[in-house]
Amino acid sequence: xxxxxxxxxxxxxxxxxxxxxxxxxxxxxxxxxxxxxxxxxxxxxxxxxxxxxxxxxxxxxxxxxxxxxxxxxxxxxxxxxxxxxxxxxxxxxxxxxxxxxxxxxxxxxxxxxxxxxxxxxxxxxxxxxxxxxxxxxxxxxxxxxxxxxxxxxxxxxxxxxxxxxxxxxxxxxxxxxxxxxxxx
Amino acid sequence: xxxxxxxxxxxxxxxxxxxxxxxxxxxxxxxxxxxxxxxxxxxxxxxxxxxxxxxxxxxxxxxxxxxxxxxxxxxxxxxxxxxxxxxxxxxxxxxxxxxxxxxxxxxxxxxxxxxxxxxxxxxxxxxxxxxxxxxxxxxxxxxxxxxxxxxxxxxxxxxxxxxxxxxxxxxxxxxxxxxxxxxxxxxxxxxxxxxxxxxxxxxxxxxxxxxxxxxxxxxxxxxxxxxxxxxxxxxxxxxxxxxxxxxxxxxxxxxxxxxxxxxxxxxxxxxxxxxxxxxxxxxxxxxxxxxxxxxxxxxxxxxxxxxxxxxxxxxxxxxxxxxxxxxxxxxxxxxxxxxxxxxxxxxxxxxxxxxxxxxxxxxxxxxxxxxxxxxxxxxxxxxxxxxxxxxxxxxxxxxxxxxxxxxxxxxxxxxxxxxxxxxxxxxxxxxxxxxxxxxxxxxxxxxxxxxxxxxxxxxxxxxxxxxxxxxxxxxxxxxxxxxxxxxxxxxxxxxxxxxxxxxxxxxxxxxxxxxxxxxxxxxxxxxxxxxxxxxxxxxxxxxxxxxxxxxxxxxxxxxxxxxxxxxxxxxxxxxxxxxxxxxxxxxxxxxxxxxxxxxxxxxxxxxxxxxxxxx
Numbered sequence: 001x002x003x004x005x006x007x008x009x010x011x012x013x014x015x016x017x018x019x020x021x022x023x024x025x026x027x028x029x030x031x032x033x034x035x036x037x038x039x040x041x042x043x044x045x046x047x048x049x050x051x052x053x054x055x056x057x058x059x060x061x062x063x064x065x066x067x068x069x070x071x072x073x074x075x076x077x078x079x080x081x082x083x084x085x086x087x088x089x090x091x092x093x094x095x096x097x098x099x100x101x102x103x104x105x106x107x108x109x110x111x112x113x114x115x116x117x118x119x120x121x122x123x124x125x126x127x128x129x130x131x132x133x134x135x136x137x138x139x140x141x142x143x144x145x146x147x148x149x150x151x152x153x154x155x156x157x158x159x160x161x162x163x164x165x166x167x168x169x170x171x172x173x174x175x176x177x178x179x180x181x182x183x184x
Numbered sequence: 185x186x187x188x189x190x191x192x193x194x195x196x197x198x199x200x201x202x203x204x205x206x207x208x209x210x211x212x213x214x215x216x217x218x219x220x221x222x223x224x225x226x227x228x229x230x231x232x233x234x235x236x237x238x239x240x241x242x243x244x245x246x247x248x249x250x251x252x253x254x255x256x257x258x259x260x261x262x263x264x265x266x267x268x269x270x271x272x273x274x275x276x277x278x279x280x281x282x283x284x285x286x287x288x289x290x291x292x293x294x295x296x297x298x299x300x301x302x303x304x305x306x307x308x309x310x311x312x313x314x315x316x317x318x319x320x321x322x323x324x325x326x327x328x329x330x331x332x333x334x335x336x337x338x339x340x341x342x343x344x345x346x347x348x349x350x351x352x353x354x355x356x357x358x359x360x361x362x363x364x365x366x367x368x369x370x371x372x373x374x375x376x377x378x379x380x381x382x383x384x385x386x387x388x389x390x391x392x393x394x395x396x397x398x399x400x401x402x403x404x405x406x407x408x409x410x411x412x413x414x415x416x417x418x419x420x421x422x423x424x425x426x427x428x429x430x431x432x433x434x435x436x437x438x439x440x441x442x443x444x445x446x447x448x449x450x451x452x453x454x455x456x457x458x459x460x461x462x463x464x465x466x467x468x469x470x471x472x473x474x475x476x477x478x479x480x481x482x483x484x485x486x487x488x489x490x491x492x493x494x495x496x497x498x499x500x501x502x503x504x505x506x507x508x509x510x511x512x513x514x515x516x517x518x519x520x521x522x523x524x525x526x527x528x529x530x531x532x533x534x535x536x537x538x539x540x541x542x543x544x545x546x547x548x549x550x551x552x553x554x555x556x557x558x559x560x561x562x563x564x565x566x567x568x569x570x571x572x573x574x575x576x577x578x579x580x581x582x583x584x585x586x587x588x589x590x591x592x593x594x595x596x597x598x599x600x601x602x603x604x605x606x607x608x609x610x611x612x613x614x615x616x617x618x619x620x621x622x623x624x625x626x627x628x629x630x631x632x633x634x635x636x637x638x639x640x641x642x643x644x645x646x647x648x649x650x651x652x653x654x655x656x657x658x659x660x661x662x663x664x665x666x667x668x669x670x671x672x673x674x675x676x677x678x679x680x681x682x683x684x685x686x687x688x689x690x691x692x693x694x695x696x697x698x699x700x701x702x703x704x705x706x707x708x709x710x711x712x713x714x715x716x717x718x719x720x721x722x723x724x725x726x727x728x729x730x731x732x733x734x735x736x737x738x739x740x741x742x743x744x745x746x747x748x749x750x751x752x753x754x755x756x757x758x759x760x761x762x763x764x765x766x767x768x769x770x771x772x773x774x775x776x777x778x779x780x781x782x783x784x785x786x787x788x789x790x791x792x793x794x795x796x797x798x799x
Contacts, residue, residue, distance in 0.1 A: 030400070030401070030403050030405075033403070033572060033574060034403075034572060037572055037574075037662075038601065038661070038662045039360070039560075039563055039564055039572060039573065039662065040572075042359050042360065042564040042565075043564070043565060043566070053601055053659070053661060053662070056601045056662075057601040057602060057603040057659055058603070060598065060599040060600065060601060060602050061598075061602060061603060061604075063599065064598055064599065064602075
């Protein structure tokens with residue numbers, strides 16, 4: 001027994017980096033599961049059982065967070081004192097204003113029964129998916145930059161990119177929903 | 185425990201139980217380390233999940249109860265699993281299709297009328313569990329008080345809690361609830377030492393689950409799960425019953441749908457026909473009722489038309505599960521079929537088409553879940569090493585926020601145990617209580633999700649509005665059941681939480697049922713005493729048999745050995761009597777004359793241990 005770190009990176013014994021080797025992470029996850037999982041403490045005393053439960057809950061939450069690049073970045077921002085509420089995603093990034101305006105028109109038309117709007121929605125979907133992919137490439141580069149410099153200013157930039165990504169993701173989801181919903 | 189049984193470091197056995205909608209099974213890990221299903225008194229491995237209360241008030245479970253389904257339908261219940269953890273409002277559709285007799289006054293907890301008594305679904309499930317416990321005790325010759333019990337992966341918190349309650353009422357400590365498809369994977373993977381990604385498609389009597397797992401070096405990691413807790417073979421039977429009832433109505437000019445006996449006879453007939461259709465292109469549904477005959481041919485083609493939409497309903501959850509698992513169909517190496525309904529050719533071909541792989545059918549789909557439960561029991565008791573199950577929660581967990589919207593705290597398919605912490609505060613000066621409404625489900629609005637419970641944070645220090653800070657920790661344990669704890673973040677003091685479950689029993693109600701079941705057990709006190717005395721006798725007889733192989737036995741004098749043989753024979757003579765005191769007396773006698781043998785064996789064991797030799 002003994003205490004365990006509550007910081008996700010520390011729990012895995014990892015440096016606080018944004019680029020992680022996922023295979024290595026999985027290997028560590030399996031090894032730590034074999035060490036802490038409640039199944040291995042069922043017949044032990046109450047205290048040991050509780051310890052196993054608490055440790056594994058953190059392990060699982062940590063693994064779920066660290067293996068996903070976006071959740072990982074948000075987590076690192078949070079432990080570095082950044083406020084990362086959903087707030088940022090509600091403001092339209094200025095460079096997207098025009099596209100969002102067009103999209104809303106097309107959505108209205110399709111809902112109103114105008115099937116010709118389908119094509120412009122599909123175009124919009126492709127455009128936003130492309131935008132999302134471009135953001136992911138940008139993020140990956142910023143992740144490497146942060147790991148090299150550990151500069152707070154890079155985290156600041158990453159926060160901005162994450163907000164933009166969240167907004168674009170919501171757009172993609174909305175268009176997908178409309179397209180598949182209308183097709184059904 | 186008899187002296188001869190002293191065995192250092194031996195742990196109490198944990199059995200694995202599949203508490204099914206249609207059939208239930210109990211399994212254990214045999215001496216060779218293989219999981220094995222334990223047969224009942226009648227030699228049958230499947231115990232039908234049917235419970236009847238006889239005219240005399242005796243509780244009967246299994247094949248005998250299934251016969252009563254036709255003779256005494258008002259005293260008999262089947263498919264009770266469909267009602268576990270549910271409220272009356274949830275089951276209105278169910279009640280149209282199943283002959284559940286819901287007693288008056290059932291509100292948040294359903295009560296079922298059986299003869300002149302009423303029982304909650306966990307109590308009825310407890311009767312089934314108690315039967316399985318007895319079967320295991322008779323077979324193993326030792327008391328069994330700990331079990332792993334399987335549940336559908338898609339069971340929500342209330343349904344899981346109800347299953348755990350059933351265990352407690354039956355006198356079983358449920359060490360773990362395991363998801364059925366995961367248990368199946370465990371039985372499957374253990375046998376084959378497989379690696380890779382597998383899908384488990386589990387269509388049982390009343391529930392459907394799909395799970396996708398990654399198998400790696402003894403770790404069984406569930407990537408995602410999905411399902412429908414009210415979809416299964418029962419629904420198929422109901423389709424056939426429905427067309428037969430319509431036929432009979434027009435042929436006989438009589439609607440027999442309200443005659444319990446007739447419907448149950450018909451139910452048996454359509455199940456037989458359904459099973460035959462898995463092997464034959466056509467068969468007959470036949471009914472003889474009060475001298476009248478009904479017969480109709482049903483082809484597999486017609487059957488498939490009737491059930492197409494039921495089979496189809498399983499495919500949506502499969503696609504969602506593949507997506508959530510983050511894999512493609514091509515990455516899935518194998519598909520394993522579980523549950524009796526997967527014997528239907530149409531189900532098999534639907535699975536084959538979707539997964540583009542021929543499903544595996546080499547394990548008996550009726551037994552594989554129980555076998556997996558036994559493996560998990562082995563993991564928990566340390567007899568199975570190197571295997572570990574990492575399961576997920578099937579549904580997202582959230583709390584109600586402003587405007588009836590749900591804020592998600594733990595997402596579905598999170599590996600369990602999983603936790604989330606939220607800080608709550610007060611809205612009014614001097615406020616002492618904060619009410620938290622917890623829900624399960626994927627929808628945005630409170631009204632579209634399943635209400636789990638309301639947690640009342642009580643006795644908060646009176647402070648100006650917004651000053652109190654109560655940290656609440658939501659933790660889903662390895663059983664998939666929610667635990668909530670709270671503490672005052674300012675003082676660090678533990679904060680009291682009162683739980684009001686939306687469905688199911690409170691702790692007090694379960695306690696009351698446990699003591700009631702003990703009271704009831706006293707009604708047939710003697711029968712129980714005799715049964716227990718026989719279990720005890722079995723144990724000492726087995727122990728003496730084993731001891732006779734020991735060198736210490738040869739060291740006894742002829743006279744001492746003669747006494748043992750005499751006591752042994754006397755016990756065998758009274759074994760089948762109905763006098764538990766007599767059986768006990770003979771057990772004591774045998775214990776007495778084997779005392780010296782036990783001591784000698786112990787000394788040999790200790791001295792050889794001191795010498796460092798292995799015994």
